[in-house]
Amino acid sequence: MIIKEETIKVEEFQWENSLDIAGDKELFKDAIFFDLEHYVYKKPICIGVFGAAYYDAKENELRITQYMLENKYELKKMLNMAKDYFEKMSTVHKKKHIVTFSGNNDFIVINYLLNKHNIGYKISENFTQIDLQKKYEQEAGTSIGLKNLENIFEIHRESELISGSNLAKTFGKIMKDEEYFSRMPLEKKEKILLYNMQDVVSLFYIYVNWKKHVVKPVENKTEKEESINNTFN
Template identity: 65%
Template sequence: MESSLTIDGNKQLFKDALFFDLEHYIYKKPICIGVFGCCVYDEISKELKVTQYMAENKKDAIEILSLAKNYFEEMKMKYNKKYIVTFSGNNDFTVINYLLKAHKTDFLLQGYFGEIDLQKCYEKAEGTCIGLKALEKKFDIDRESELISGSNLAKTFGKIVKDDDYINRMPQEKKDKILLYNQQDVVSLFYIYIDWYNRVNLKTEEITAQQ
């Protein structure tokens, strides 16, 4: 994949990376992770493997933190993943680290992997800020999922953590749309990453991962 983004002088870094995105609910402070989404490139099968966890009640919202911790540790220890790729990931890192601390989970994501923020990479290369959906258009990525506003997602997750039976009243179609939306986010990150130099004019010095 000759057009993939070079980080730390490594054009093959995507093989050692996680592509990560959260859907979450914040009210004055982080309340919960609604959907945890991550994908990795499987070099043997030459395909993406997506992992998602979605909260269906308040208890699940806490359990997701344990699942996330186990996932990250397994990816690093067993599969030797070294980097985590996001789009404007500071908010997601702030939310998950706040919740990990709040629920006394013996883990922090911050600094666990080298961090690559594609929004910052684009801004460094092109000198302008861009949103993910606009960048997808630049890369000719057609979404399978419908766009869902952050406020609508927050309202849904707010109802889920306040009412344990709400998930049972939610149409399956709505659950599927939320999961597909998150899946599209992480999959888009991968395809943007590997097609980078076909679409972006790099006008700056070599990009390095943030530790």
């Protein structure tokens, strides 16, 4: 298994622009930013990459952790490492929330696999879940994909875009062929890890710059005119 720990300095931001949840604009300090790359065929098969990060306010850094599966025999080990990571985030770093983008599928996959492999851990009992796609839909009045939202937020990726279907095919081969990972070019492995890391980092920057870019829809002219007429009639 590839285990990657990385720390990156956070670009300047104003906490006043962050997403406001129940009057709390600093909730990001108590959150994990989380994204999985996984393979599902009729039911969840595996997690290919586990990616998570948290904000270190004292050092103004993002601390990123990634686990990448090399063969099917490592899946249970990865799930136990994921459990250990969440427990450490909760007990040591006092994190209370998990931020995702359209994270329902990720939670379905990891919860199914934790249960299947008899790993006694329930994420929902330890963290509240914040889905930025749902928040955007509520505030902007329309749904959107992560890459299009990155464009709105002027987030420029270092990584190339990889389709979900191509990732799924790769992890399917890893689960079926014990030697497939060793035959994969190093460049491909690094590309997948960088892609996942960018997803996680983007979640943070979208969260803390929310008010700069997410605008609630304005009433149309007819609705405004009716409101004015009702006021003066």
